[in-house]
Amino acid sequence: MPTTIPLDYYLALSAILFVTGVVGVITRRNAIIIFMSIELMLNAVNLTMVSFSAFLGDIAGQMFVFFIMAVAAAEAAVGLAIVLALFRKRQTVYVDELNIMKW
């Protein structure tokens, strides 16, 4: 019989992933890398959802994950288009250089 990994391990891993994402958003200055960090946060949430779903024996959490993935894809499409539009105007993707308005 396979030994099961306790729920705490999943939660700890996803919390670490989430915090890594938050730190990435706060410290990095490249818009693309900030966006990748946000995706990491969303995937940490996916992991949390799936592990709770398995723990509770409830399907709703897994269903939620599909919606998060779909929304993340839509966000990526819009976000990269915005980054592209900005790059065409300014030839930069560094948020430090976006200073027309006070940041």
Place this chain on the structure above:
Amino acid sequence: MMPALFQVLPLVVIWLALGAVGIVIQAYVRNTKLVFGYYLGTLALTAILAVVTAGAKGTMFSGMITTGGYANFFDVLFCSAGILSMIAARPYLQRLDGELDEFYTLLVSAVTGMMLMAHSNHMLVTFIGVELMSISFYVMSGFLRSDIRSVEAALKYFLLGAFASGFLVYGMALIYGATGSLEFGAIGSAVVSDALRFPVLFAIGATLLVIGFCFKIAAFPFHQWAPDVYEGAPTAVTAFMSTGGKAAAFSALIPIASVVMAGDSVVTGQMQLMVAIVSAVTMLVGNISAIAQSNVKRMLAYSSIAHAGYMLMGIVNGTTSGSEAIVFYATAYTFMQIGAFVIVGILEREEGGHLQLDDYAGLGKRQPVLAALMSIFLFSLAGIPPLGGFFGKYLLFVSAIDAGFTWLTIVAVASSVISVWFYLGLVVKMYFTEPSGDTSESPSGIAAITLAVSTVAVIALGIVPGWITSVIRSWPPMLTP
């Protein structure tokens, strides 16, 4: 028996009109006038259906969506805000040479997202609604592609909005784990019966959820994106997202806050105190920063932060009287803020010209009608009787006192007094200073309709508030179906 689908008719109609017909028309007909008229009709029909189905209270789709009452009131509010912004956006975008059919599609998809938020009875629906609205707003705020400020606003809004969504959805995941359900009713009963599996995770989840919503309503300390985004986005878009977007976030926050803070749960007291502090600091920061601004759009952006602070007072109260006050204030705020931004949009020039306070000097002589209307909106925003903003503030202040937060009311009154400084400052500028420099003005076009409706609404809400409060009171937000 009434057919079950009748209850969700407003949602179904706007969904089909947008997803099945609207996008096809927009893609193949390429006639801006037709698309504009079609979406105007869609929003008007949805609003009418929301009024018709208001009595059909219940839940649909396995309890994921509530229908009737509270949600339908918000439907009407969102559709009105959508119609008013759409009418004002057309001459504005034409003048700036940025009118594309997609704008109206995005606006209606944002309205659909807002309606989902108001109808939500399940975390998943709230999440989808928030994202549908936010993603539409990201694109709309970058709509003037040739204007670098607009693109910059879009990127800032996108990065911080997506960041906030991460917090929001992580909070939902932790609450799911702690209560074993994503449905509001089941979460509420788990909280009340003290059947939480992981009380600590529940507290963290509730905090993250509040942080996510604070981002969406631009409350301290997560308000920094708002002035930049509201300043850079096209003014017609700012008018819509600073009103409809804020009202939608509150329409989702009210039921969630009422289940998270239900009964005497482990977190009720701390939550209340946390929201009260956020509310107090938000209104002070918003109003004090607004004084220092020289750009009218930025000033109104800071004032909208302060208004989010006022509305949070109703969440602190946590009972139906608090949510009634929020609903009333959100209604009044929607009309007065749209009105003010539309006037700013009429006076604005290419590349963000004519937005400084000094450009408004002598407006009372040059444009007596616009100046008079702007004064009405500013007085209402400042909360001066007998306009809509005054009565809304009164209801919120009373609800905070009822909840035992007298200090919060004192802070709110003090910050209202501060806000009179810059609202009246602009009125004084318009009437008692001489104009200088370029003073040619463009005609307002059909935006005049928006201004007329907003003015009537703001005055009516102030003179006969009893009618609207009795409507709101007859439709309390449902805690459990």
